[in-house]
Amino acid sequence: MSSHSYIENSKNQEIYININGKLFHRSEAKISVFDSGFLLGDGVWEGIRLHESKLLFIDEHLDRLFSSAKGISINISLKKEDIISEIKKVLIKNNMQDDVHIRLIISRGDKITPYQNPNANVGPINFVIIPEFKKTNPNVYKNGITIGRVKIIRPSDDILSTHYNTLSKLNCIIASIEANKLNYDEGIMNDPLGNISTCNSTNLFFIKNEQVWTSTGKFCLNGITRSKALLVCKNSRIPYKEANFTFEDIKNCEEAFVTGTFAGIIPVSKIEQRNLVSTNKESLTNKIRFLYNKHVLEYINT
Numbered sequence: 001m002s003s004h005s006y007i008e009n010s011k012n013q014e015i016y017i018n019i020n021g022k023l024f025h026r027s028e029a030k031i032s033v034f035d036s037g038f039l040l041g042d043g044v045w046e047g048i049r050l051h052e053s054k055l056l057f058i059d060e061h062l063d064r065l066f067s068s069a070k071g072i073s074i075n076i077s078l079k080k081e082d083i084i085s086e087i088k089k090v091l092i093k094n095n096m097q098d099d100v101h102i103r104l105i106i107s108r109g110d111k112i113t114p115y116q117n118p119n120a121n122v123g124p125i126n127f128v129i130i131p132e133f134k135k136t137n138p139n140v141y142k143n144g145i146t147i148g149r150v151k152i153i154r155p156s157d158d159i160l161s162t163h164y165n166t167l168s169k170l171n172c173i174i175a176s177i178e179a180n181k182l183n184y185d186e187g188i189m190n191d192p193l194g195n196i197s198t199c200n201s202t203n204l205f206f207i208k209n210e211q212v213w214t215s216t217g218k219f220c221l222n223g224i225t226r227s228k229a230l231l232v233c234k235n236s237r238i239p240y241k242e243a244n245f246t247f248e249d250i251k252n253c254e255e256a257f258v259t260g261t262f263a264g265i266i267p268v269s270k271i272e273q274r275n276l277v278s279t280n281k282e283s284l285t286n287k288i289r290f291l292y293n294k295h296v297l298e299y300i301n302t
Contacts, residue, residue, distance in 0.1 A: 004260075006134050015130075015131065016093045017128065019127075020126060023090060034111045034114070036126075037107030042107060042116075042118075042167065044069050045165060046061045047101065047102070048102040048261065050101075051098055052097070056300075057224050064224070065083075071161055074106065076106060076125060087131075096131055103129070107125060107127075110126065141266065145258070147188055147272075148182055150182070151178065152178055154190070155192070156191075156192045175189050191218065195244040196215055196245060206250040210239065212288070214242055226259050228292055229288060232288060232291040236291055255277055264292055267289070
């Protein structure tokens with residue numbers, strides 16, 4: 001079980017993928033070995049959900065995409081409406097309307113030779129849109145996930161801003177490997193100052209004395225679902241704070257949850273060896289999850 005556990009769907013073997021505006025069957029979808037993303041992880045990406053034929057929070061996702069690209073000096077030649085059009089084109093080809101997860105990838109483009117400096121790039125960006133029939137495994141919400149501390153920390157801005165959603169995910173991948181070795185579904189990562197920042201692939205919240213705690217957001221990805229969780233807490237007058245704190249401050253918390261585009265709000269059932277009550281029917285975590293799902297439905301119906 002993990003924060004990204006899903007129900008397998010055989011239809012994904014026959015999907016079409018959009019590569020630079022052309023549609024290819026999954027078995028024929030290929031990118032150049034000289035692509036900057038393949039060679040160096042040089043690019044940006046977004047994960048986007050399609051529910052009831054609506055792209056959830058698409059404006060916010062594309063704002064983050066363009067902000068990330070600007071942060072690493074990639075000029076996306078497409079307009080936002082062009083990207084939406086390309087997404088819709090591949091969704092129509094695959095006859096997709098609901099429970100779809102879309103991976104949108106933009107690299108700096110092809111290189112003339114394998115070399116890191118962008119002056120070796122020739123031609124425009126490459127973009128790839130991979131849509132999949134992908135529904136969260138309901139056992140994730142029923143059983144929750146286990147999280148625990150890892151030694152790998154989040155980088156500071158003078159290394160690489162964590163607000164840039166880049167293809168270079170090695171920092172989080174190494175943290176994930178460490179978490180796997182410790183039998184955790186997600187690893188709790190500190191920031192450079194020793195405060196809790198985030199998990200390796202999701203944003204992290206704790207609940208202590210009926211108050212929601214999360215990091216300042218300085219060293220974690222500026223998550224769309226994270227922002228929605230804070231919004232529903234604010235609108236429902238659920239006490240919350242964004243602050244610096246350490247593991248010692250929350251080691252006795254009653255509940256915790258993580259957030260992400262794919263599965264929304266996921267309860268944490270255990271922190272290391274300590275059981276939590278996050279999966280209980282009457283938990284505050286489940287209340288926040290209900291409010292988030294309600295917010296999603298309101299968005300779909302607008």
